[in-house]
Amino acid sequence: MTEQTAGRRVVTNMSVSLDGHYAGRDPLDMSWVMPYAHTDVARDHLTSLWEPATTALLGRVNAEGFLGFWPTVVGMAGVDPRDKRFAQWLVDTDKVVLSSTLGESAPGEAPWERTTVVDKPTAEVVADLKATEGGDILVLSSASVIKALLAADQVDRLALTVFPLFLGAGPRLFDDGLPAGRWALVSQTAGEHGTLSVVYDRVR
Template sequence: MGTLMLMELTSLDGVAQAPGGPEEDTSDGFRHGGWAVPHFDEEMIERIAARTERGAALLLGRRTYDIFAASWPLAEPDDRVGAKLNGMPKYVASRTLDTVSWQNSALLTGDVAEAVGKLKASVDGEIQVHGSIGLVQTLLRHDLVDEIRLSTFPVLLGSGRRLFADGTIPARFRLVGTETSATGVVVTTHARDGELTYGAIGPETGNW
């Protein structure tokens, strides 16, 4: 059974749109593309490469697939991330694409949640989701996410598509790892941990 991991970059206010470049995603007039780039250093790139190399398969939404398919095939042969992404099996969840041309890519057909459930049952290892903000909501809504690796950058953007948008269902996660880069990026890894629980705190409750 595969483990489905979200690998996401967000600002402090939760924006995940276009971290990698000005033209990456300008939908809805977004003007802050490339906001994550100044915080990348060799150490962070090494960490991303090491984590990406652990993947057994890649699962992408249409927009992120288009961005990756236009970029990563241009990577140099010694680029560890490029070599891994180009070589690994890739599955694309899209209702608008008829074909996918990036090597080792395949379209998921039919109901997305059902198709991803079957994918998890057939893949031995880590299925990584990068970006794919719209797809992420579907995966969370159907409780298909096993882990979230969240890189939070020390910036506020004020606008843009947020990773955990309206419609995210309540769920509990357990912190299983944390790292901090020299440029101030906090990377946390969270594992799915059952149903959300509730309580009350204050002098009147005896829990203070």
């Protein structure tokens, strides 16, 4: 049976290539994602993840990318309503950013609203969050955070969007040496361009 989490779930979301990479040779080049990120499958997948969540957990690099871009979508004309709703959620929800440098001048402060900067081990931060009231804790495409949580076996729900291409090189999401365990398939949706969105729950 799947784990019945007493309290808050840790939900991680990541896009990967068919050969298992979350980035190519140049980690800053995400052009390979763009043809697939705007599909109905990808948008509906993300919507199903953020709607039950009340906290966004991000690493510093991803926070700068997400929080630099998505708030600008709120006021854009002609934007897909799903993108606009996600952007508004990201602005309004509580955000925790893991960083040892971002809050150096003023610990805990961040350049974004409703955001706390924390310089602590990822597993410890998540344990603290799970001890509080709220909905899901959603990790948005922050590979370093997700990898740390997988290594600590703290992921309750693993969401992946698989794009049908080989990158041939680059960092992988799943490292050798992860804790052995089983996962139960919650949903699978195939869509445009061969995009596949899957969600698994950790079986304890």
